[in-house]
Amino acid sequence: MNILLTGGAGYIGSHIAVALTDAGHRISIVDNFVNSVPEAIVRVEKITGKNIVLHKTDVTDREDLTRILHDEKPDCVIHCAGLKSVGESVKKPLKYYRNNINTTLSLLESMKETGIERLVFSSSATVYGEDNIPPFTETMPKGRCANPYGWTKWMQEQIIEDVVKQLKISTVILRYFNPTGAHKSGLIGEEPNGLPNNLMPYILQVADGRREHLTVFGDDYNTPDGTCRRDYIHVMDLAEAHLKAAEYVEKNKGLDVFNIGRGIPCSVLELVKAFEEASEQTIKYEIGSRRDGDVQDIWADTSKAEEVLGWQVHRGINEMCQDAWNWQKKNPAGYAK
Numbered sequence: 213m214n215i216l217l218t219g220g221a222g223y224i225g226s227h228i229a230v231a232l233t234d235a236g237h238r239i240s241i242v243d244n245f246v247n248s249v250p251e252a253i254v255r256v257e258k259i260t261g262k263n264i265v266l267h268k269t270d271v272t273d274r275e276d277l278t279r280i281l282h283d284e285k286p287d288c289v290i291h292c293a294g295l296k297s298v299g300e301s302v303k304k305p306l307k308y309y310r311n312n313i314n315t316t317l318s319l320l321e322s323m324k325e326t327g328i329e330r331l332v333f334s335s336s337a338t339v340y341g342e343d344n345i346p347p348f349t350e351t352m353p354k355g356r357c358a359n360p361y362g363w364t365k366w367m368q369e370q371i372i373e374d375v376v377k378q379l380k381i382s383t384v385i386l387r388y389f390n391p392t393g394a395h396k397s398g399l400i401g402e403e404p405n406g407l408p409n410n411l412m413p414y415i416l417q418v419a420d421g422r423r424e425h426l427t428v429f430g431d432d433y434n435t436p437d438g439t440c441r442r443d444y445i446h447v448m449d450l451a452e453a454h455l456k457a458a459e460y461v462e463k464n465k466g467l468d469v470f471n472i473g474r475g476i477p478c479s480v481l482e483l484v485k486a487f488e489e490a491s492e493q494t495i496k497y498e499i500g501s502r503r504d505g506d507v508q509d510i511w512a513d514t515s516k517a518e519e520v521l522g523w524q525v526h527r528g529i530n531e532m533c534q535d536a537w538n539w540q541k542k543n544p545a546g547y548a549k
């Protein structure tokens with residue numbers, strides 16, 4: 213297939229580009245590098261041995277995007293472009309609503325104009341309401357998001373649902389849980405900007421000495437070790453879900469939604485311990501008070517993705533920690549040379 217990937221220079225997009233190229237698909241990427249660097253694509257080319265077509269463009273620029281879709285004529289678009297920092301979205305909600313909603317509006321309009329009929333969208337477990345009891349199934353109540361970032365994801369899902377029905381665009385929405393780890397090669401990985409929002413990047417920065425210690429936000433939750441539990445998934449397993457989703461929209465009409473996680477909860481302290489074992493580093497941590505907005509337990513019911521997409525995870529927590537540490541050790545300054 214000929215697949216156009218928005219946000220393909222980012223953390224998840226670059227891993228998707230590898231998975232799709234390795235599977236024999238032709239990839240073109242649209243990215244404006246607001247949170248990534250072109251070097252990530254050079255690394256994808258190094259891993260895959262294939263040239264990747266790059267369009268440095270803002271997805272919200274509808275005219276330019278329409279021209280690109282017209283020239284590329286993709287069989288399918290995977291839409292990963294978006295801003296993703298929960299903390300920044302609270303401080304700059306307008307920036308988040310403007311960018312994330314407009315990327316989707318612009319893309320759908322351009323797809324309509326150029327007659328592109330297949331879409332895979334990067335959504336998030338943040339769309340589930342706070343009151344749900346895990347494991348989360350796709351049909352559980354949604355909305356009541358905890359922050360503007362989460363709302364942008366939920367609103368984009370709503371827009372997509374209304375538009376693709378009317379335009380008859382075959383669509384898969386993937387709700388990611390907690391992607392982590394990196395490609396085995398250590399050539400591509402996550403490069404957080406400033407203070408990391410997520411646990412693994414924070415652990416990595418303690419491991420390489422950039423931060424003195426990790427603060428664990430509360431150890432008095434109703435979980436076996438008292439710390440919150442999340443559903444970590446190796447970024448390559450997540451990338452492979454996009455391969456299955458692209459194949460699925462090729463053969464199936466309509467809109468379908470799938471949770472993409474491992475379906476296994478892992479607590480903060482369990483992840484710290486697993487990282488220490490995988491990296492042979494000691495992670496200094498302190499127990500702090502609970503953080504506003506944190507939910508005790510989040511993990512996925514992934515049976516629908518397994519049964520309908522025929523997708524499975526192949527990598528566990530140990531591999532996520534090893535691969536994340538391998539990336540960090542080989543790239544202490546991220547993609548900067």
Ligand SMILES: NC(=O)c1ccc[n+]([C@@H]2O[C@H](COP(=O)([O-])OP(=O)(O)OC[C@H]3O[C@@H](n4cnc5c(N)ncnc54)[C@H](O)[C@@H]3O)[C@@H](O)[C@H]2O)c1
Binds near residue numbers: 311
């Ligand atoms: N990383 C996670 O934990 C996570 C979890 C759930 C969902 N998601 C979603 O997955 C997608 C990818 O996330 P990621 O972790 O790779 O983030 P990322 O920031 O590493 O990648 C996003 C990419 O999109 C690009 N981009 C942003 N706005 C753009 C625009 N207007 N035009 C062109 N390019 C633009 C950025 O430059 C970047 O390369 C996002 O939509 C995010 O909301 C991420």
